[in-house]
Amino acid sequence: MRPVRWLTPINGLTAAVLALAIGLAGLWLWTLPPAMPGYAGVRAAYRPSEAWLRDRDGRLLDAERVDFQARRLAWTELDAIAPALRETLVAAEDRRFFHHDGVDWWALAGSARDRLSGKRPRGASTLSMQLAAFLAPDLARPGARSWRDKLRQMRAARALEARWSKDEILEAYLNLAGFRGEAQGVGAAALTLFGKTPAALSPDDALLLTALLPAPQASAAEVARRACAIGRRADCARLQADAVAMLGPARRLALDPGLAPHLAVKLLRQPGMTVTTTLDRDIQRIASAALARQLRGLGAGRARDGAVVVADNASGDVLAYVGGVGGLSTAAAVDGADAYRQAGSTLKPFLYAQAMEKGWLTPASMIEDSPVQLDTASGLYVPQNYDRNFKGMVSARTALAGSLNVPAVRTLLLTGVEPFRERLAETGYGGLTEDGDYYGFSLALGSAEVTLLEQADAYRTLANGGRYTPLRIRADDPKASPRAVFTPQAAFLAADMMADPGARAVTFGLDSALRLPFWAAVKTGTSKAMRDNWCIGFSDRFTVAVWVGNLEGDPMRGVSGTSGAAPVWREVMLALHRDRPGRRPAPPRGLERRAIRFAGDVEPPRGEWFLKGTGQAIVAATPPAARRPRIADPVAGTVYAIDPDIPMDRQRIRIATSGAVEGHRLMLDRRDLGPADSQPLIFAGPGQHRLLLVDAGGRAVDRVLFSVR
16 A cells, blocks of 8 residues: 655645745734824824913913823924934934834844843834834833834834834924923923923933933933933033932923913813913013012002903903912912902992983082981991091082092982993993892992903993993904993093092092003992902003902901002003003083082082083082972981880980971871971880871871881
């Protein structure tokens, strides 16, 4: 029986070739790397961790970190990186970079020889191979040191080299490499470690950065040793000192000016965003510096926080937005420019403008500044002036410029609370969401909450003749059509009254921080319990709004209307107008100017503006006899308490009346008390009582309910 010959020589060769082919195919599949993206795709997918805020001219105002996984700045072009770093990196990490195709075969051979001879093998990984690992992290997973991993990296590097230029590979490497901690890319490394741009790196900086790459968390001594070896330096003392400085406490990004941190937080939402604003970096610096100086001067024991907004009257562009300046603030992250705070007296100009627009007041109208008690749903409202004094009869001009409270409340009685609230809402005060009854008469004194941005825009409305448009903060914010809120005549009269230093002197004196060497209208305000201090004013070109206080809500100490916010307002105004002073606006049509004098010389004679047809040469207060008859005391809602330690005949209540009460009588619980002008003293027992003022025909013209306990 003949043996079977399974393989002929030819068949054996075929089988060997086939086996080799299968093996090679298996090896090819086994070492297949992930697909490598193109350069353009890597650039498009790159996302910085930062976003940037720029002024109207493209100058950097602030940067905000949005992504906290790694610290990456904008992609840096190769020609924006110092040549010293490019040359040092190539020399140290891949000296045949410009001559190989992704794999340095000479280096691989040298590494193999070192392994065979028992020496420590030198590195053979090229920049292209390292970049491939950055692009596909699976190629450089922890512990990836096998031949398979190396082969996959080599194949990925060759794929990169087939599609990318050498400059593109080097540029991408420098933007994706991790240098220290969370600093990724040359942009973040240069700024974080040296406070420089990549273009400004010195040869020594280049040595230190290159020395970091193999071991980003190495000690300063190890980094300096490696840098010395790379640079082949004989004296390494300077590099050692620089390494310690470089790796010391984390540096702030020195080229980030940090001029508008609150606005940056407000506008920068996505990594890589660049928002161009309407701000002017020079004006922003001026406003920030002025506020910081004032807060340092006041001290943390008096006021810790402040904010400034500067707006261009014509365009509505916000030129400065200072939400705070840090310092001794205990709430530095809160944006003081957009936080709601009580308005204080800053709403009064709009109240007087509304009353004058209706013809109910003129700047010369006499208003009584004397104690008044108003019955409200929540009890008696007894407004007081800032200095607790009363001036008697004053003109509306003096009342507004001197910020007198009682005349403002009396003016609110003319306009009505709800119509005034509606007018404020039309002027851009968006926080007035309740109806007039909620605010009551205290709305005249600023019980409503407003923001500094709203204040700036509302006062800008007066500067623009009563025409309102929203402020613009981003350069691409739309320009809205103006909307008439006040008549040009009313806006002019209110501004003229606020700009009058003589009228202001009754409260602030002739030489205060409110007086400038050019025309400007200004108003201060202080909220309840001294929690907020405002100063808002405008020239013909700019509106400046300043707030000073404590963001946590505790009262200020020893800060008045002219010692808190006003000095900041003055400094900013002077800086804005150093080239050209503010100019007095021309009066609109429909106004006339008359020489007037006041009966009894209540105020000095002067020239005064009137709506046409309302002017008068002599101004006098209405005599008491011509006023509406009313019960002046007790006030409705008053509660009296009987004291058992005081004799009963000494616990009587005086009834007081005012106005034209001749022929009128007083009735207490249907008991006739006699003529209304007799000012009787009465005794009323415990319980509720009704007091009537009746005319000669027996008709009640006023009534008061009060109680005795």
